[in-house]
Amino acid sequence: MSTGVLQAKLWYAQRISAMVLGLCVAIHLLIIFYAIRGGLSAQEILGRTQGNVLLAIFYEVFILACFVHAPIGVANILQETFPKSSLARPLSFILALLILVLGTTAVIGVFTGGQI
């Protein structure tokens, strides 16, 4: 695959993931309203969110959309800001990995209440 075609595919992936993110952010705002009603402590929030499979699936989708969307954008910004460095690709890979691992850890943490 030529570089141009790969970049066109990445562009497409970024647009589709942006659509998913738009929906996710809207739903996330509603969930925040639900989760903070009646107390802001971790225990109170976990009391309303822990063990909810739907919430876990939703946030994992949210993370996957971020995992696709953010690194492509960051790679573009780095490439244009520092055209002579070859940092764009490795840094965006690290960012992608961090979003996936830390995000998924957080979802598991909320789902299990940190029992694992």
Add this chain to the structure above:
Amino acid sequence: MSNTDLKVKVWRGSQEGEFVEYLVPRNPNQTVLDVVTYIQRKLDPTLSYRFACRVGMCGSCAMTVDGVARWTCRTHVSQILQGDSLEIAPLNNLPVIKDLATDMREFFNKWKGAVGFFKGNQTRHDDFAKVEPHSVERQLANAGIECIGCGVCYASCEVVESRPNYLGPAALNRAWTLTNDVRDIQQLERMYAVAGDAGCHACHTQGSCTERCPKAIEPTASIAGLKKLVAKAAVRGSKWGKL
């Protein structure tokens, strides 16, 4: 100096150089090109600049006037003058040959790079191709067809500045009109040529090209059309095949 004189700072030199100030009499209906011509004919015959038709058809007289790329033959001094001074420089994003004349080779090579030229498969012995004037393709091609190749969009594009291999708005606009030319037979090659960060997908949609195009063309819209078409062709395929 009379009250009606213009103070005109003109770029002299090539890549390295300086602005030199000239006093030019102010006339009614004077264009910026008239100002430059006056300097060259009356004040300093060594001034180099480029023009041909003087009526907005040839696209050769574009310059940076008060920091903005414009076609100078159709820009009246009265439209842009603030105070009594003008600053005239060569176009941005192109190497300067001398004074106000830039080297346009890269600009036109990029048209070629974007497969911005027509190739059909009919001969003079075939009947005329029939293109319905109200068809979607013809309408989309019409929107971008009047480009005169002046380079104003290219000089105004910030992506060209940060990515020197970016094809630029004029070449991509031409590619888009050809993409909508039902007689053309190079559609896949063209999509390969304009895909990715050297092509349409690098555009920031900032719209400086559209804002400044003297022919009121919208290269931003043409590039957006290419982005969608090419990305879909890469992922799902197109009527001409998959990339």
